[in-house]
Amino acid sequence: MLRQAQHNGLAPSTADIAIEAHDLVKDFGDKRAVDGVSLSVPAGRIYGILGPNGAGKTTTLRMLLGIIDPSSGTRRLLGRDRPLEAASEVGYLPEERGLYPAMTAREAIAFMGALRGLPLGEGRRRATAMLAERGLVDWTNRPIRTLSKGMAQTVQLLGTLVHDPKLIVLDEPFSGLDAINQEKLEEQIRARAAAGVTVIFSTHVIAHAERLCERIAIIAAGKVAFEGAVDEARGTLRPIVQLTTRAPDGPWRAALPANARRNGAVWTFELPPGGPEPLLKALIDGGAGIETLSIERPGLHDAFVAIAGEAAARDLSSSQQETA
Numbered sequence: 001m002l003r004q005a006q007h008n009g010l011a012p013s014t015a016d017i018a019i020e021a022h023d024l025v026k027d028f029g030d031k032r033a034v035d036g037v038s039l040s041v042p043a044g045r046i047y048g049i050l051g052p053n054g055a056g057k058t059t060t061l062r063m064l065l066g067i068i069d070p071s072s073g074t075r076r077l078l079g080r081d082r083p084l085e086a087a088s089e090v091g092y093l094p095e096e097r098g099l100y101p102a103m104t105a106r107e108a109i110a111f112m113g114a115l116r117g118l119p120l121g122e123g124r125r126r127a128t129a130m131l132a133e134r135g136l137v138d139w140t141n142r143p144i145r146t147l148s149k150g151m152a153q154t155v156q157l158l159g160t161l162v163h164d165p166k167l168i169v170l171d172e173p174f175s176g177l178d179a180i181n182q183e184k185l186e187e188q189i190r191a192r193a194a195a196g197v198t199v200i201f202s203t204h205v206i207a208h209a210e211r212l213c214e215r216i217a218i219i220a221a222g223k224v225a226f227e228g229a230v231d232e233a234r235g236t237l238r239p240i241v242q243l244t245t246r247a248p249d250g251p252w253r254a255a256l257p258a259n260a261r262r263n264g265a266v267w268t269f270e271l272p273p274g275g276p277e278p279l280l281k282a283l284i285d286g287g288a289g290i291e292t293l294s295i296e297r298p299g300l301h302d303a304f305v306a307i308a309g310e311a312a313a314r315d316l317s318s319s320q321q322e323t324a
Helices: 002-007 057-065 083-089 105-115 120-133 149-161 179-194 206-212 230-234 251-255 276-285 300-308 310-323
Strands: 017-028 031-042 046-050 072-077 090-093 167-171 198-203 215-220 223-229 240-245 261-263 266-270 290-296
Touching: 017 057, 017 198, 031 046, 031 057, 031 198, 031 215, 046 057, 046 179, 046 206, 057 072, 057 083, 057 167, 057 198, 072 083, 083 090, 090 149, 105 120, 105 149, 120 149, 149 167, 149 179, 167 179, 179 198, 179 206, 198 206, 206 300, 215 230, 215 300, 223 230, 223 300, 230 300, 240 276, 251 276, 276 290, 300 310
Parallel strands: 031 223, 046 198, 046 215, 090 167, 167 198
Antiparallel strands: 017 031, 017 072, 215 223, 240 266, 240 290, 261 266
16 A cells, blocks of 8 residues: 555555654753654565664664653654553564573563563463474573573564564664574564564664665764665665776767776766766767676665765764674
């Protein structure tokens, strides 16, 4: 329904929106952590909040969930103006992981479900099944303190999902996971979205957002620098052309932008506004002798730099190094 409405140029209805926020502000004493954040998360989609550590991502998620109240602004979660009223329909994985170390994996998962209203016995049954489905039967009765950090994080993720929430909120879910478990988590996120569940997650790793998300919010210094489709973010930059020619010079050079860069035999430049056809004609008519010509769309990283600025991009890189 949402995609059809967007295709027809219509604004999505309220029922199509899982989360919406308008001008959220959060002050902690003299420090403003979030400064006027507005966003809209479509139901049944994967939505990413992208930004460096300290940008305000976690504070924004906590306000959306009703864990903390905004200093000003409004938010609406699953149709409720009071987000905590929807708590039983939400699965939340906080950035700060925490499980009772003496609990077994099954009990920890069931306990997290019970906090969301799932009967403990049903939680145990589901926990046993979830562990078995993932080939983790050996974990069932192991105390959390005997599990590795990645294993414990997997248990906490299963506890986030055990009550079949309509909305899943994951704060930096990939931190601390190796490449294999990151891939498994991505598969679970896609599977939940395919089943109609809304997934929103924060991350400072652009690759995860680019692979998973249909829409994103880029947050830097507590403000939303961009909110919209990933393709729209990438579309803020023109495609990049890489060209090699047999002729080192000639009339064809006039077809290249003034800021075209040459590295050895390869020219690199933004695709001119007229598109590829006029460029190709000018190169051919000018006797360039085209050997290779490729046109690539800029990635989300390049879009992030253009949208949020070099300083935010440096902070993002620093965040990735801190958690590598």
